[in-house]
Amino acid sequence: MDAVVRLSFYCFAAGSFAFAASAICYLAYAIGRIRVRRMALATPDGTTVVAHDARLEPGSQGVGRFGTFLAWFGVVLQALSIGLRTVAAGHVPLSNMYEFSSMFIFLAGLIYLLFERWYGVRQLGAIVLPLIVAMAAYVWVLPANLREVNPLIPALQNPPLMTAHVGIAILAYATFAVAFAAAVLYLVASHWRVSWLPSADLLDDLGFRAVTVGFPAMSLVLILGSVWAYRAWGTYWQWDPKETAALFTWLIYGVYLHTRSLRGWRGNRSAIILLIAFGAVIFTYFGNYVFGGLHAYGGV
Amino acid sequence: MAQASLNQPVARRALPEIVVDRIWRFFCSVRAAVVEIAILALLVLIGTLRGSSVPQGIADALPITAPLVERWYAWDVYRSIPFAAILTILSIAIAICTINRAPGIWTAIQHPTVTTTHGFLRNAEVSSRFNSASPPDAFAAELSAAIRARGYRTMTQERNGEIHLYADRWRFSRLATFPFHLALIMILAGGIVGVAWGFRENALIVPEASVRELGHGTGLSVRLNDFSEIYREDGSPLVYRSDVTLLKNGEPVHRGSMTVNNPMTFGDIVFYQSGFGQAVSMKIADDAGRVYYDDSLPLGLYQSKLNPDAPAGRIDLPPAGVALSVVAPDENPANAPELDTLNLKPGELFFMIRPLGPDSPIEMPVGATISQGDSVNLGNLTLTFERERRFSVFQVARNPGIPIFFAAAILLVGGLAITFYFPHRRVRGIVSATAEGSVAHLAPIARRDWSARRVFEQLARELGKRLQLDPHLTINEGSRPAI
Amino acid sequence: MAEFEPASRAEPPRSGSEAAHQRPRATSIVIGLVVAVAIIAAAVAVGANSGWSSIGHGGINQRLLPKVGDVAPDFETTDVYGNSVRLSQFRGQPVWLMFWGSWCPPCRAEFPDIQAAYAQLEPKGLRMLGVSLRESPLDAATYAARNGATFLVLTDPDESDTGAAYPIYNFPTHIFIDRDGVIRSIVLEDMDTEQAVAEASRLLDDASSPGADAG
Structure with missing residues (x-):
């Protein structure tokens, strides 16, 4: 079993490297390349003047495809890492910050790649992949003892509910990360004239689609959390800070969904709400550091 | 919306x-x-x-x-x-x-407006044009059949010699917003029902071998037969388990156990393992042999000035005219030893009685340290420290709001899923006569809705394949926001 | 979500949303493989240099008690009077080995029940050793004497004698060892009389069976 845990960690490390390399490719692809043309002009008095003309051009398709390949490679390695840890622990590993950050990296990568296929746009990777890399970097600096597989404390001893509740939470966060990336790119695309970015409508729609996955998922998280709280503590809502932070996030996405039906709110203002909402997601995710309460386990 | x-x-x-x-x-x-x-x-x-x-x-x-x-x-x-x-x-x-x-949504579902305008079709962000050799009414029928084959409902209406066509699918998805919003109200209602008709006991403390009344009109008492705090060999906690018997009018009615995450249910009352601690079994009697207390007192819920960080307990005995406090040895003697004025050894307890009420037999607080199994006389009372025990803390709840909550949860998630994953898709069109036969101009209702446009484009291509006609897709680039 | 097909298959590339999927050329495949191998190699190299080989020993504590079925490791420690006692000197008798401390509330809570259980089984040949840890021999002796312990109280205040073979994280820890010195069960909780008698009796039942007599 020890070897399995170690192997899982090596897979995570290789996955991190793959994502880092993929992020670089996506960035190169989205930003485009600067092409400098050198022109030699003959002047009437017989000398030549050398002129340089620099232009931004779309990134090469090859770099973009390579980014996608590396991201898939990272997702597969990450899946292996989580799978091995599942084998070692005997349950889906979701009981501490290392484990759910690892799951976030996997799901954010996977969901991003699915959206990339569905919408046929790669530029979003330039925002999602750096987010994934940042999360991976965060995992690397977590204390080493969290990398061990520790037995579940009594409060968490409900592996099916833990998998559903925490797993769906991370799924929601991952889709919100994709929605966030779409909103950022939307604001870029609608403020600067960059011909090779996807159309603003597409980005707006992609953000909305991501929320249509994330919002029901977040609803399920609140419900499953309530069910679990009811089973473990006899009350389905305790006004615990982590609960209310999740409720806050859910409400902000509720505002986003309602404002989309208001004319004039689609687009710019919707995108800004998505940015705020992702702030709420980050707040909820790292909330354990700020406010103890009933969710204060998992090594934070 | x-x-x-x-x-x-x-x-x-x-x-x-x-x-x-x-x-x-x-x-x-x-x-x-x-x-x-x-x-x-x-x-x-x-x-x-x-x-x-x-x-x-x-x-x-x-x-x-x-x-x-x-x-x-x-x-x-x-x-x-x-x-x-x-x-x-x-x-x-x-x-x-x-x-x-x-009413508006119901009308939109059951009786949608079939007619449209050429302006709408012209300005649509995406539209499709099929040319056919058939006359308009025949082509409209052919087109409708093809659209229906894709799972749409179609309606046609003739106006000014042209045939207006309306097609939609998943129209009932528009109703899904109602269960979702109803669910939100139900969740609040469930909470109110739970508070109004249920009860919640946050800390029912029962020492081992003791019986405590649950109250809340249930007529039940709880006896703790055994509390176990089981560990894994690496020192991590595995299970906290209480084995209890429920009594009604002194008769056992149910025996069961509960652990964290596995509550015990009796009828509509649910018992949860919530905490534990140490208790002391003792007996208090007076010189005449009258017994005032023969039970276990939980420690750790009260702070004694004699040693503030040690487990202590307190109980008032009005019939005896005294208030009793009990202090156990420090659990961690190294922690703030200067606060400890008692310096008890393991196996010892400090008992102190204070006057309670005007008829108290004592005038001043008196105290003594005794060991397990020993007795001490304080005033006219004999206090016996029988042994140490453990106590368990239960949360007990009856929540009739729970079924409402579960129903709401299903409505909420179901409503959202239908709204988002089966969106109402609508297509409008006009079939008009041309010199060669007829032309059908179709466009989706998809203003600034990229997915709806995509779905329409796919529909148009499939119609083209089926009818063996070119779909002539027009994408209105001008309708994009400035990039 | 899957209402429409993946863009790359559903439609030709459009401006803005590019999706040109050409067949990857052999060179791309080679570069991809090389990079994949390089990434794995980098992970292995970084791991080797960052001490990851120590990861995966799992659990909160890594040294654990001997397992049920193992021969109980021997130790030598002292009783409360300072006399030396070895576990192996009880070989041939069923032994109930308890690790405890009078400072531990669950140990104190079960103490009368444990003593009662032992009093029942002592006449049947059971031997019980109660090793007090992390407290002075005087504290252990005083508590045991005041509460009528008839089992043999051993003390190992700093766990120097027993700690290596019996790393104790839970108080009390009960280990039941049969006549052959084999561990038959380990109980990591406080017990009542009934449970303690049930656990300990299994050593005696086995001892009375013909097979065990032969060994």
């Missing part, structure tokens, strides 16, 4: 009518709903941060905010009037919105 407005411009209306209309419109407005949700979110955020050190950080950074931060920490948001008010307003808004929108 379109805004339907009921108000017809009426020349003169009575004031109450205007007021009612205003209130009605306020509750119907999506704009108002957004503001209400935002206010609720803000209150939840304020409440969430109250449980953290963030407000303190603000006060430290800006000393001027210190009084405000103090009030922030003092404010129990979730039990405040503004919070209840916003929940009430939202519930009313949801209810009124539902009533208001239902």
Whole structure:
């Protein structure tokens, strides 16, 4: 079993490297390349003047495809890492910050790649992949003892509910990360004239689609959390800070969904709400550091 | 979620009518709903941060905010009037919105407008044009059949010699917003039902071998047969388990056990393992042999001045005219030893009785240290320290709101899933006659809706394949926002 | 979500949303493989240099008690009078080995029950050793004497004698060892009389069976 845990960690490390390399490719692809043309002009008095003309051009398709390949490679390695840890622990590993950050990296990568296929746009990777890399970097600096597989404390001893509740939470966060990336790119695309970015409508729609996955998922998280709280503590809502932070996030996405039906709110203002909402997601995710309460386990 | 407005411009209306209309419109407005949700979110955020050190950080950074931060920490948001008010307003808004929108949505589903205009089709962000050699009515029928084959419902209407066509699919998805919003009200209702008709005991403390009444009109008592705190060999906790017997009128009615995450159910009452600690079994009698106490007293719920960090307990015995406090040895003697005025050894307890009431047999507090199994005389009382035991803490609840909550949960997730994953897709078109036969111009209702356009493009291509015609897709680039 | 097909298959590339999927050329495949191998190699190299080989020993504590079925490791420690006692000198008798401390509330709570259970089984040949840890021999002796312990109280205040073979994280820890010195069960909780008698009797039942007599 020890070897399995170690192997899982090596897979995570290789996955991190793959994502880092993929992020670089996506960035190169989205930003485009600067092409400098050198022109030699003959002047009437017989000398030549050398002129340089620099232009931004779309990134090469090859770099973009390579980014996608590396991201898939990272997702597969990450899946292996989580799978091995599942084998070692005997349950889906979701009981501490290392484990759910690892799951976030996997799901954010996977969901991003699915959206990339569905919408046929790669530029979003330039925002999602750096987010994934940042999360991976965060995992690397977590204390080493969290990398061990520790037995579940009594409060968490409900592996099916833990998998559903925490797993769906991370799924929601991952889709919100994709929605966030779409909103950022939307604001870029609608403020600067960059011909090779996807159309603003597409980005707006992609953000909305991501929320249509994330919002029901977040609803399920609140419900499953309530069910679990009811089973473990006899009350389905305790006004615990982590609960209310999740409720806050859910409400902000509720505002986003309602404002989309208001004319004039689609687009710019919707995108800004998505940015705020992702702030709420980050707040909820790292909330354990700020406010103890009933969710204060998992090594934070 | 379109805004339907009921108000017809009426020349003169009575004031109450205007007021009612205003209130009605306020509750119907999506704009108002957004503001209400935002206010609720803000209150939840304020409440969430109250449980953290963030407000303190603000006060430290800006000393001027210190009084405000103090009030922030003092404010129990979730039990405040503004919070209840916003929940009430939202519930009313949801209810009124539902009533208001239902007829419009039902009409849109059952009796949609079939006719459209050439302007609509021309300005659409994406449209498709099929040329056919058949006459318009024949081609419209052929086209309708092809669209129906894709799972759409079609309707046609002739006007000015042209055939207007309307097609849609998943129209009932528009109704899914109702179960979702109803679920939100049900969750609140479930909470209210739970509070009004259920009960909740947060800490029923029962020492081993003792019986405690549950109360709350249940007539039940709980006897703790055994509490186990089981560990894994690496020292991590595995299980906290209580084995209990429920008694009604002194007769056992149920025996069972519970662990964290596995509550015990008796009828509609649920028992949860919530905590544990140490207790002391003792007996208190007077010289005449009258027994005032023969039970276990939980320790650790009371702080004694004699050693504030040691487990202590306290009980009033009005018949004996004394209040008894019991202090156990320090659990961690190294921690703040200067506070410990008793220096008890393991296996010892300090008993102290104080006068209680005007008829107390003693005038001054008296105390003594005794060992397990020993007795001591204080005043006219004999106190016997029989042994140490463990106690368990239960939460007990009866919540008739739970079925409402579960029903709401299903409606909520189901409603959302149908709304989002089976969206109502609509296509309009006009089939008109040409010199060669007829032309059908189709466009989706998909303003700034990229997915709907994509779905339409796919539909058009499939229709083209089926009818063996070129779909002539036109993508109106001009309708994109400036990039 | 899957209402429409993946863009790359559903439609030709459009401006803005590019989706040109050409067949990857052999060179791309080679570069991809090389990079994939390089990434794995980098992970292995970084791991080797960052001490990851120590990861995966799992659990909160890594040294654990001997397992049920193992021969109980021997130790030598002292009783409360300072006399030396070895576990192996009880070989041939069923032994109930308890690790405890009078400072531990669950140990104190079960103490009368444990003593009662032992009093029942002592006449049947059971031997019980109660090793007090992390407290002075005087504290252990005083507590045991005041509460009528008839089992043999051993003390190992700093766990120097027993700690290596019996790393104790839970108080009390009960280990039941049969006549052959084999561990038959380990109980990591406080017991009542009934449970303690049931656990300990299994050593005696086995001892009375013909097979065990032969060994």
